[in-house]
Amino acid sequence: MRASLLRLGAIWSIGVLLAACSAAATATPTPAPTATPAATATPAASATVAASPSATASACAAANLQTMTPGKLTIGTDNPAYPPWFGGTPPDGGLWQVSDPTSGDGYESAVAYAIANKLGFPATKVVWVVAAFNDVIQPGPKKFDFDINEVSYSADRAQAVDLSDGYFDNNQAVVAVSGSPITSAKSVSDLKAYRLGAQVGTTSYSYITDNIQPTTAPKVYNDSNGPIAALKAKQIDGIVVDLGTAFIISSDGEVPNGVIVGSLPSVGTPEHFSVVLNKGSALTTCVNQAIDALQADGTLANLRAQWIASEGDAPVLTP
Amino acid sequence: MSQSGPSGPLEIGLGVEPPSLRGATPAPAVGQAGRRGVLISVISVVVVFGLLGWIVVNSPNWPLVRDAFFNAKYFWRALPYVAQGFVVNIQLFLISEVLVLICGLGIALMRTVPGPIFLPLRLLAVIYSDFFRGVPGVLFIFLFGFGVPALGIPGVPNDTFVLGVMTLVLLYSAYVAEVYRAGLESVHPSQEAAARSLGLSRAQALRYVVVPQAVRRVIPPLLNDFIGLQKDTALVSFIGVVEVFRQSQIQEAATFNFTPYLASAALFLLITVPLTRVVDVLIARDRRRLLAAAR
Amino acid sequence: MSRTAAAAVPGAPVLHLDGVHKSFGQLEVLRGIDLTLAEHEVICLIGASGSGKSTLLRCINLLEAIDAGRIELDGKPITGVPVDVNRLRRRIGIVFQAFNLFPHLRVLDNVTLGPRRALGQSRAEAEKQATALLERFGLADKAHEYPDRLSGGQQQRVAIVRALAMQPDLMLLDEITSALDPELVAEVLSVIRELATGGMTMLIATHEMGFARDIADRVCFLDRGAILEEGPPDQVFRAPREERTRQFLQRVIEAGRLQV
Numbered sequence: 001m002r003a004s005l006l007r008l009g010a011i012w013s014i015g016v017l018l019a020a021c022s023a024a025a026t027a028t029p030t031p032a033p034t035a036t037p038a039a040t041a042t043p044a045a046s047a048t049v050a051a052s053p054s055a056t057a058s059a060c061a062a063a064n065l066q067t068m069t070p071g072k073l074t075i076g077t078d079n080p081a082y083p084p085w086f087g088g089t090p091p092d093g094g095l096w097q098v099s100d101p102t103s104g105d106g107y108e109s110a111v112a113y114a115i116a117n118k119l120g121f122p123a124t125k126v127v128w129v130v131a132a133f134n135d136v137i138q139p140g141p142k143k144f145d146f147d148i149n150e151v152s153y154s155a156d157r158a159q160a161v162d163l164s165d166g167y168f169d170n171n172q173a174v175v176a177v178s179g180s181p182i183t184s185a186k187s188v189s190d191l192k193a194y195r196l197g198a199q200v201g202t203t204s205y206s207y208i209t210d211n212i213q214p215t216t217a218p219k220v221y222n223d224s225n226g227p228i229a230a231l232k233a234k235q236i237d238g239i240v241v242d243l244g245t246a247f248i249i250s251s252d253g254e255v256p257n258g259v260i261v262g263s264l265p266s267v268g269t270p271e272h273f274s275v276v277l278n279k280g281s282a283l284t285t286c287v288n289q290a291i292d293a294l295q296a297d298g299t300l301a302n303l304r305a306q307w308i309a310s311e312g313d314a315p316v317l318t319p
Numbered sequence: 320m321s322q323s324g325p326s327g328p329l330e331i332g333l334g335v336e337p338p339s340l341r342g343a344t345p346a347p348a349v350g351q352a353g354r355r356g357v358l359i360s361v362i363s364v365v366v367v368f369g370l371l372g373w374i375v376v377n378s379p380n381w382p383l384v385r386d387a388f389f390n391a392k393y394f395w396r397a398l399p400y401v402a403q404g405f406v407v408n409i410q411l412f413l414i415s416e417v418l419v420l421i422c423g424l425g426i427a428l429m430r431t432v433p434g435p436i437f438l439p440l441r442l443l444a445v446i447y448s449d450f451f452r453g454v455p456g457v458l459f460i461f462l463f464g465f466g467v468p469a470l471g472i473p474g475v476p477n478d479t480f481v482l483g484v485m486t487l488v489l490l491y492s493a494y495v496a497e498v499y500r501a502g503l504e505s506v507h508p509s510q511e512a513a514a515r516s517l518g519l520s521r522a523q524a525l526r527y528v529v530v531p532q533a534v535r536r537v538i539p540p541l542l543n544d545f546i547g548l549q550k551d552t553a554l555v556s557f558i559g560v561v562e563v564f565r566q567s568q569i570q571e572a573a574t575f576n577f578t579p580y581l582a583s584a585a586l587f588l589l590i591t592v593p594l595t596r597v598v599d600v601l602i603a604r605d606r607r608r609l610l611a612a613a614r
Numbered sequence: 615m616s617r618t619a620a621a622a623v624p625g626a627p628v629l630h631l632d633g634v635h636k637s638f639g640q641l642e643v644l645r646g647i648d649l650t651l652a653e654h655e656v657i658c659l660i661g662a663s664g665s666g667k668s669t670l671l672r673c674i675n676l677l678e679a680i681d682a683g684r685i686e687l688d689g690k691p692i693t694g695v696p697v698d699v700n701r702l703r704r705r706i707g708i709v710f711q712a713f714n715l716f717p718h719l720r721v722l723d724n725v726t727l728g729p730r731r732a733l734g735q736s737r738a739e740a741e742k743q744a745t746a747l748l749e750r751f752g753l754a755d756k757a758h759e760y761p762d763r764l765s766g767g768q769q770q771r772v773a774i775v776r777a778l779a780m781q782p783d784l785m786l787l788d789e790i791t792s793a794l795d796p797e798l799v800a801e802v803l804s805v806i807r808e809l810a811t812g813g814m815t816m817l818i819a820t821h822e823m824g825f826a827r828d829i830a831d832r833v834c835f836l837d838r839g840a841i842l843e844e845g846p847p848d849q850v851f852r853a854p855r856e857e858r859t860r861q862f863l864q865r866v867i868e869a870g871r872l873q874v
Contacts, residue, residue, distance in 0.1 A: 138575055200565065200572060201572030219479065219559030219561065226559060230465065233469045235468060235479055509714045510716065513714035513716070516675055516703055516707075517704070517728035517780055518702075518703040518704030519732050520700050523732065527716075527731060528716050
């Protein structure tokens, strides 16, 4: 009697286990849920937006935009904020280091305020928050309306977050210390022999692994300072980083005796920077409209000329 | 006489009573009573874990969690890269551990050397232990990994792997030295007295009698520190070495899926869990001997 | 230095203690010990616990430093002058109440450790000698066991063999049967008897009164750190001069540890 009860118990337990496993196996994978509901355009007119030729202008009026904080536009970027993307001197003891996004100085700060303006948010209605680069490109709800932080567009990233139309066409570049052997490199294949470094998760890093393919494995760092420290410690020969940043770090003393070995040729579709929004954000269409408008009326080009050193100063590496 | 107490999970699981230290025969773990005990244990395990598993897979967010963390597709995709990165960690902890065991013993002996003339040595050992146990590892690797090479002192190695090994050895020798010290102090002074009485010098007594016993006693905490070391090899990622953590990060950044981290966790567990079991056996065997002889 | 079996005729003085004092903090444990031990002589120290027997033995092999007085070995002082302690200890064998075998070494290695490392003998030489000693004392089959597999009596005999392997000039035995079960005491005592017959110079602290009476050339009664009475066993046990000696022996007889 007891033996058969035990056997029954064993069979039942095994059955439970099997049921649990099959439930796991047969469940269909569901996509990650969207964080915000789809945008619904409201027909109500708003007088606060400057005249725009677009027919859906009223939908992108500030009053109609579903921002995180009603009436304010929350913009994210990483801290420290670096030139040439952000300028101005942050107040002592304040949150921001190196540069001050609220200053409107620097290419991305200026573009951010220009987009905000197009959306009907004057500078006083713009709030900045800190968002680490690595967090921004992950799926998941964001704590900003949009983020502007030298984020390159990629199809993979576009699946996780909304990426706007490009506001900056980007090239990668190689920064080294003047006089070191790598500075004699004239082409991408010349770079193969050297030790290169980049920040994790960046298009700079994938450029190294996809296009340069050096013989020594590249070194990868948590943030943008790691490569610079490694270059100074002579643990790497060159840093791969976007051209705008390359200009700054090679000239402002961050890399002592820094030089740009050259800008790297685009492979495939040219890179561009996009603004990052929550996946399926209500604001994406309007932000795109704003950027397209700024492109069309030459604002972006002017800002670029103002803040980013001319590419003519950097040699171009051949493929 | 020798005795055999419960020495592993099976005996403990069967609830076998430990025999008294005077050597009474233990309750029989064979025959009818033993077989039934095994059966009950198996059923109990199956029921409990089956229930837990059932609860987990039927919780509302399970599909999301499963896709983000336990995604088979991304697991197999990431595994070759992550495994390649793990080779670096293995090399790091194998080399570092040997050096840590040696340096740690050196520091422990330095700390216990008697005589007023050796006070500077003892102080050095104390300062070393205090500093390297107090400083967070990640802070130190930045200091040492970037800072020291930047000084450009000739002869100081600049290979990031070597710097990583040096960092780990410096950090962990401090902990292991304390463990050794506890072990040395736990060996009854009568052992050293017996060795000295034979005419062995202090160094010989330490080397042949005290240290061998001390080391055997502290195998569990030494192993704990070793496991900590295995995990802390990830620190070298901060100075750019692409080991398993960084490789998982690279994979995760490319796919936005967290399963690569799980792949690396699995690799670590593959190494640490069997090691722990091996040491359980070693401890049980050595303890029997030591307890019996310490009359 | 071989010791041929011979009549235990005492020879030249091997050990001489003169006015030895030892205190631990405020507690004075040895209050002026005068003692001479001649070659081939066996002296048994008897006395209550705490009378200083163990301390005295530990002072002789310099495990403890004396506070006053002098100890001489073969006529040369070993206290108050710089000495090579390790060399000295090779000449004096000591066996403790708690055996103190090395638990991480097999019996054979326990015995050969001293000869190999302290005397510089080769492994083969040391093992040959050790095996012979173990055989002589009936422990040959235990040579490759670890100490925890041996009975208390066997462990203590190994401890004696370990001390003998160093070929000491003199053996100090500190209550070596006190930690043993009664049925195991006899085997250890027979080893000591054999050593005494063989002419080993020994200073034995013991509670085994019957044994002391049998093998001692002289018996010293220690009382509160001083040798109260000293003399041949017959005299001390049968006709003690001091009152305290009588009281002590009376207690011992009542406890059944001595048949008079």
